[in-house]
Amino acid sequence: MELALGTVQFGLGYGVAGSDQPISESEARTxxxxxxxxxxRRLDTAPVYGDIEERxxxxxxxxxxxIVSKIPAMPDxxxxxxxxxxxxxxxxLSRRRLGDRLCGIIFHDASLPIGPHGAALREALADTLVGSRIRVGASHxxxxxLPGAALWPDHLMAQLPGNAYDQRIDGLAEALADTxxxxxxxxxxGLLLVDRDRAVARxxxxAGWLARWDRWCTEAGLSSLxxxxxxxxxxxxxxxxxVGVDSTAQLRDIISAWNATSAVKAPELAGADPHVFDPRQWRS
Known part of the structure; x- marks a missing residue:
């Protein structure tokens, strides 16, 4: 497994721990x-992340x-x-903006390639990219x-959530074979990293799980990061x-912790409440 850098914070204020403003151009370069x-060596971006795809x-x-970019949600x-x-x-447009750096393009809305226009969209995507090395898939x-190889054999890239609370990804090895x-x-x-009052307010x-998370980190002798x-x-x-970051210092902390940390299985921490694991259901 490798670290990859998301660029949403380069174009938007984002995340529980983030600021309300995108990071500056000079900070982005740094x-x-x-x-x-x-x-x-891998970046993730999207046309809906402000203006960052074009920059x-x-x-x-x-x-x-x-760079992997995304096909945005389709107009109604x-x-x-x-x-x-x-x-x-x-x-x-994404190809013109990103040129030879573009290695993959995925549907931001995973329902599109399996929906009413799915067959036409999948065929058009394959035709548009014929002769290129750009791989395709979806963000789920x-x-x-997940479409399955029989429906969409070209689905070779998948983006999915996963963390200490949301461990569903750990059971998808068969479904994601060759992907x-x-x-x-x-x-x-950022919910796992910010102070508890801020996290619980959001x-x-x-609340109960975060208290358990704090105890687990203390008992394991590990920082939350x-x-x-x-x-x-x-x-x-x-x-x-x-990973997404708001500063160079934050990224360096992540890289340092990544290089110093070994894998740890913690199935006892897994939760199942979508009001926790799905940010679309968080209170604004």
Whole structure:
């Protein structure tokens, strides 16, 4: 498993622990340099992360990153012909922006390639990328949208959540065979790392579990950062652990903890409440 760097904070204020503003361009350049120095070679971006997809290539400069981007949610009311035109335009725009760095493009909405226009969209995506080395797939919230090889044999990249609370990804080895898996939300959007009052104010349903998490970290002799990464490392299905940061110092702390931490299985910490593991259900 390798670390990969998400770039949502480069374009948006994001996460429980994040600020309300995207990071500055100078800080973004410094973060990318520190990431490369620390051995990170994969970036994750999307057209909906503010304006970062269009700026990312220039920010990378000569740093040889590979980048995965996303096909955004489709506008409502399109017929199949319009949906195909929309998809082609979206993919072409990402390719123009990211050039040869683009190694993968995935549906941000995993229901699209298996929905009413799914067959047309899958065929158009394959046709648009013919002759390229760009792999395709989808960003999932659960196993329910994983398409299976029979439906979509080109689904070679999957992004899924996973962390100390949400350990569902650990049971998907068979479903994700021959698929490159990137795991997001290793820190549960910062919930595992921020002070308890702040975390509980944002997600009251997590209060009891967070107290248990704090006890577990203390008993294991690990900081919350090291503990979160140790558990992330234990998910054998995962190829890339995606992390997002707001500062260079934060990234360096993550890289240092990642390099110093061994995998630790902790199935006793797994929870099942979607009001905790799914940020779409958190209180605003």
């Amino acid at each position: 973060i990318l340099a520190a990431a490369y120095e620390g051995g990170i 990312l290539g220039a920010l990378c400069g000569r740093l040889d990153f590979s 009311g399109l017929d199949s012909t319009e949906a195909v035109s929309w998809l082609r335009a979206s993919v072409d 919230y659960s196993a329910e949208t 490159e898996v990137s795991m997001r939300s290793a820190f549960l959007q 997600v009251p349903e997590a 090291a503990a979160a990464l140790a558990i992330a490392k234990s998910f054998d299905t995962v190829d890339y652990c995606l």
